[in-house]
Amino acid sequence: MRWARVAGRTLLVSALLLTGYASAGARAADGPPGTTGRGPVTLATGRDLTGYLQHVLDGWNRAHPLEKATLVELPEAADEVRAQMADSLRSGSDRFDVLNIDVAWTSEFAGAGWIAPVDPRGLPMDRLLDSVKGTATFRGRLYAVPYVTNAGLLYYRKDILDREHLDPPRTWAELEHQAKTLAPKYRIGGYAGQFLPYEGLTVNVTEAVQSAGGGILGGEGSRVTVDSAAAREGLGFLVRGVREGWIPREALRFKEEESRRAFQDGRLLFLRNWPYVYDLASAPDSRVAGRFGAVPLPGPGGPGAGVLGGSNLAVNAHSRHPRTAADLMAYMTGESVQRQVLTEGSLPPVWADLYRDPGLVRRYPYLPVLEQSLKAARPRPKSARYEQVSLAVAAVSRDALALHTTPDEAVARLDRELREIVRDR
Template sequence: MPRLAVVVTAVILLLASCTAPDEEDLPELSDAGGVGPFTFATGRDTTGYLQPLLDAWNREHPAERVTLIELPEAADEQRAQVVANLQARSDEYDVIGLDVVWTAEFADAGWIIPLERELFPLNRFLPTVVDTAVYRDRLWAVPYTSNAGLLYYRKDLLEKEGLSPPKTWAELRKQATKLSAKYDIGGYAGQFLAYEGLTVNFAEAVHSAGGQILSPDGTRVTMNADRAVAGLDFLVRGLREGWIPQESLSYKEEESRLAFQEGRLAFARNWLHGYGPATLSPVAGKFAVTRLPGLDGPGSSSLGGVNLGISAYSKRQKSALEFIRYFTGLDNQRRVLTEGSFPPVWAELYDAPDLIKRFPYLPVLKQSLLSATPRPASVDYNQVSLVIANAVSRALTPPFAEPSSDVVASLKAGLSEITRHR
């Protein structure tokens, strides 16, 4: 049995055992109660900025102290731990840091509670970011940090060659080929190991070719074959021609970050987390970032980031709500950027002159966030991502025997099997 068919069969068996709650079964905040000490479960803080912000809350709210529960750093490991907790109906987690792609799944399962939009200044947030917290026209979490894929490039090499940063795939291909040969470095890389990062890179390629993967509600496959083939061929061609190095097939975020900041790549797709370390690396002062290129012009990034939700099994939901209002406020959002180096969700922070002076990437990042496209919104996102990464990985692996059109056709069939069961 082909590898993709095995994956799809396993996914279908898993979906068959899942049932979504009825709308009336979902808890309302007005029915929730509970004030007192609570917990905040989120991914591991690698910068050390988070605890001081929690300490500030605790000083002002001694009767409602928050305790940090650090989850694993990798998103898939975070999800596994959180899902196990919620499936057991445990009240251990009160506020939960949710990857932006978990909203539909967690809301549909009844694991988090709906929130009143009027309680939060959502009109001052980036609109694309707010959309990641909405499912079936209801708000299920509050955006806390965002993220968008950016194109890191060696501005020193481009200036030497009299080149401007590429806006299209054709320009990227031409420049990456030239710089790779002349300076004996890799041309371009992203995250091409078969995991969530590959799903992100493929989704960006499809969206940057003007295509879609699923309908906005995640219930139908809307993938245009020509657009999807164009996006996949952009990656396959790079590997076949060599301007995307073969070792990038083992890259996740950290491997691609290190390859660029160590001077082994001319161009790299990555999240913002790679910017700060690069300023302290051998390429310090020699690089810059711009929007991802696309088929006919600037492309479309996938959205990343963390939203804050409240567990349906929390016994401290009122305290959890007040904490989220506090933690997503303007002052803390500024600290998210200045102390944590994470993209904030308040739009006005991207236009503040003092912040732009300190973080010169903000205008480009804002453009990328406003033009970004969410990854496929599906209550079965984890299964959707698995099927995409499996199919795309097969296409990118030498000897490239399977035409991109065949890979896309089998991918559409696999995704249709998933959505058909919803």
Template sequence: MRRLAPLLIAALLVSGCAGFGESDAAQSGATDGSGPMTFATGRDTTGYIQPLIDKWNRTHPKEQVSLLELPEAADEQRAQMVANLQAKSERYDVLGLDVVWTAEFADAGWIVPLDRSMFPLDKLLAPVVDTALYQGKLYAVPYTSNAGLLYYRKDILDAEHLKPPRTWAELREQAVRLGRKYQLDGYAGQFLPYEGLTVNFAEAVQSAGGQILSADGTRVTLDLGTAATGLEFLVGGLRQGWIPQESLAYKEEESRLAFQQGRLLFARNWPHAYGPAKRSSIGGKFAVTRLPGLDGPGSSTLGGLNLAISAYSKHQKSALEFIRYFTGLANERSVLTEGSFPPVWAELYDDPALIKRYPYLPVLKQSIMSARPRPVSSKYDQVSLVISSAVSDALNLRKPSDETVATLKQQLSEIIRTP
């Protein structure tokens, strides 16, 4: 069957049944669709991607894949991809897209629709599959997932006979009292005005019971009272001092270092921070749990990476087969064990051997299943920019929370209404 798979895929593609038909092929300018490819994605900080590509290259001499590493920051990755695609360049074949870019790239015609039947979508975590859809069509294939977690000093909470906080009130009380007692800062997330701040604000709104946009991204659904409650959780922490002022300059790396260097009692971060913390001086002193919320466990922002095919690639058939290989179960296991990223295959989260090695997997699965994507919109870059800018003003105490969310709702409505 493995020998027949490439022939079957080729036949399906030629017949227009493999995810992009004649009109799509004409748009991309594809010829026979086979040949060497470039895989453009964010910088591989753990070095696990190239060995997986090398394995493919050893058995596909005429379809060699070259890894093109873009900047680490998502904003910069998007800028380079957009510039390439707007120029209708054929340089990129396979694109590693932040999960929130699917709508924008599909709406612009930069990526091609795919045939659902060619991928084991029923074996993947359901929320991550949703991030690959646009207007009911599959435009990308989930590759990694992500969800925010609360990192906490288990040694200190154990010494105080406390369980990790499930609500904002519990987090606030523990951060203030224990922070003072143990001379630690209480809590931090990613509060620099960039994409990370959009994520933290979205989590606060969701964890208060609200949402920013409708599921289809066509309406602003920001409830002013709920959004102000979520924002005030963060603003109040900065005003009262249990969130340190220096966290206003934190991105993921700065908050990770602050926690693993023993300066924070609690920190919001992604799962990739777990490994470095485990190898640090607090290695046996911390644990993770779900983010707290207003009245109970909160809702994380759903992150991750999807793989898509450029509409201007000359080798779309090869790109499709490469994505099938790269998102297979064996490679998904390597995503976790070698790359330290959350995989998208559901069964890996229930594997006893993996749970023994990565004790946070059950909590992470719960977080992913209860997470929500960032506001889905073909104008996401504009949406994120106005959110991070407005929220930064509030965190820096330049504007009160209720005024901030009212202005933000108006700005978002203008963006969504503009053709």
């Protein structure tokens, strides 16, 4: 969950808007026996690099002096955030009331019994992007509320393509051809994503497999579906890029920030990354400011199918104040805070209408492209053992991208490893 730094923060929440959601707050289970389920709460999250979340909670606290929310910031790295949350939840601690969790953790946390089911009544579910709703469910039940979302975009050097009288690529073949022919001409790298063996590689490979029409798991983690021609085609596309050189070798060490800096420094023709890159690459100190564009990720025959990122809000199953926690979630998913998510947090909101708001589109011209990408994107493989699934995908894919194994061999090995994980459920 990488959050971009933005300048000029404007507090958008008024007291009237703060109280407007209260009667429609999400209903939650009662607290422990002898309690009302109401009182002070904590919001646990990965490190907030922009400071916008404290502004959000300041608005809540002014309207709820007896039910104040305290922000608890965990480390910046997602794996460390997950580890600290999991350790606390596994022990039955009530230290965290509301958890701001990566969308991929919802199934894992729900399957472990760490987070409580959510009553959708009173939540603005009908105002949210349809694609994000599935990230908050597990085995047909709502366990969280979508809060922010994300989908990968293809950033491209518009100045170079304009000079060559070319449109940005819509297919893998077009991307491959342009990366192979133009990048050497301009002495830059062709294409990069996040190819270091971590969650980012899992996302990149899953996107390639999905774009080719395949999947990793089915049946909410009960079936392994990776052994397919689509999986071999998707992984093969990336492996071919490394082997032929239009994916530079240094990209095998890239996470989000390393790849962003490479593009922003003018060293790449194409980059797959999240929307936060747009603001940073447009900054005055960027070498590509005003010289790049963004389009949906390509696939074999047209636009691809990205992976949904972002985070969901969930209530600790052991919270002493679950009613307040539920109301805080309703407040944070209201329209006013969702505007803050974008304008102060530089994160994509989950409210569908905001992607067509004329004022926001003028300020953030990539919103229509992002909306298109979000509609085509899908959640990551759902599994109560998602961490093990992700580690297997990243490890096997790493060996393929390092050219130690063929795509066919890698898919066969991944199929075996995932079947072991699923069998041990």
